Amino acid sequence: MLEHPVVQAPMAGGTSTPELVAAVARAGALGFLGAGYKTAAATRAEIERTRGLTGEPFGVNLFMPSRDGIDDAAVAAYRDRLLPEAERLGVEPGTPRARDDDWDAKVADLLADPPAYVSFTFGFPSDDVVRAFQRRGAVVIATVTSADEARQAASADALCVQGAEAGAHRGSFANTLGDVPPVRDLVRAVRHAARQPVIAAGGLATAAHVAEALALGAVAAQCGTAFLRCPESGASTVHKAALADPRFTRTAMTRAFSGRPARGLVNRFLAEHSGEAPAAYPDVHYVTSPLRKAGAARGDADVVNLWAGESFRLASDAPAEQVVAALAADA
Template identity: 75%
Template sequence: MWPELPIVQAPMAGGPSTPELAAAVSDAGGLGFLAAGYKTAEAMRADITATRRLTSRPFGMNVFMPSPDEIDPAAVAAYRDRLAPEAERLGVSPGTPSARDDGYDAKIADLLDDPPPYVSFTFGCPGQDVIKAFQRRGAVVIVTVTTADEARRASAADALCLQGSEAGGHRGSFTNTSGDPVPLRTLLQNVRAVTEQPLIAAGGLATASDIAGILDLGAVAAQLGTAFVRCPESGANPVHKAALADPRFTSTAMTRAFSGRPARGLVNRFLTEHSAHAPAAYPDVHYVTSPLRKASVAQGDPDGVNLWAGESFRKATETPAARLVASLTPR
């Protein structure tokens, strides 16, 4: 079921996960992952096709589950008004909320027609009918969980990806208000107590020693995202890559400011000024801030864009992905 090496490259929506990155990781013996989030089903399929051209090794595709949360339109509108001065400074207008399902049905239909070897889900667990349909097609199904209760609800999956509080990017919880994040090693113990499913551990892992420690605690593999963001094969924007090495960014924090869902990123001006005011409204807030974030990147301004990063971000380097996988492999 698992790749040669116990290293999974995290699916990172919004740019970092490219066919080149996934193929390089898989060719090196790890498991590369693509990300369908924020893409159309057609763009998702194009990434799969491109990756198959680049590697004959197994790789995966990650899908966002539709948001089940109730949204307060008035709170979203108030936050949009709050961001108007930011938008004016950048020469854009705040965005308008749009579809909330990320094209889920179209993506599932496309993937079931011709799935990659691994399919994973974030922000929830699909129904058993969907999981079994992928399993019948020969795909390994992985569900991201952040609590023991979520692990119980994902019992039909082939494996679970445990996302600890140290992880960068969005918290993959089943709901937008699921309590305080749990550190990875505690989460691993909590989930192992309720399931015998294979567990992939994610959150703040950046070295071979980190990975060896997680394997010793019972994980079958380690998933790393931030460690791969600065790789030349990564599609992360230059502002993001540079910020991970910029000494003026010294810490990370959880915030809803950019998307309306908790996510860990480098502490910059936007995060500091707006975190307390952002409603729990994903993906509505994502749509509202999207034009501002794009403009900030275009203008080279790291203080106006989400700089997703795990707690070990300072260890991310520009090392090519294959060499990075080799250096991360426990001896």
């Protein structure tokens, strides 16, 4: 049983470090490792590191394998478009690789020794996989962005309801830029359509936000951007600084960095390339990866994916345990 109704969102790419997850867990909330973009072996290593830091329960989030019908010509054209950016940064654009995110190996490894919670993003697995995790004692959570997706995840133990305000990747089952309701409206819609407990996510960054989510019937609030600037976070220095930089004033949805809709601070790269990026995930992620890494190394915030929810200005650089305490103050 959690002491506080707060969930630290799984943030892929190294942001949800074992240190962050363990600190959140020790504070009485639920921390999540993000397994996206990692191999099964790397994910297992992070699980063991986290277990070495805390005996409290935590979760692991998996990306479902991409179902996108990839237009290779569109990806190649986008890669060509980025050649001047790459040349300026002294790198070459990347080339697409495997699209399954090491899914089979991760599922097999997690089933052999599961964490307390397992969540899924970009879709929901077959009932066989879900039941296998449940038989092993894991709580299974589906990320949904509509009432219809909630109905498709009928075998889940709980639903993470991600509203339009959420930072980083939209967890929709399909790679679409269509409208997603605000989290408060979506929680109401999903509670009407589904029987499972609901975790609210999207722009929730204060104790008042958490209390409001609970008043709407959610059992917890999931917060991601609120933890990005914590010292335990694995976000890059340039990313952390941008969240407090007055030069960045708003967020927007974009496929420019990964080929899937994601919310980030509006920087030059997002503004210039969003209109041309194809719906091709994870191919676009691979293409832009060398540019983003070079930008982060240079401290160039204009070419980095600065994922952020709409309440990004409220994120503090306090330790994670203090952030949990602040979020739970009114709960």
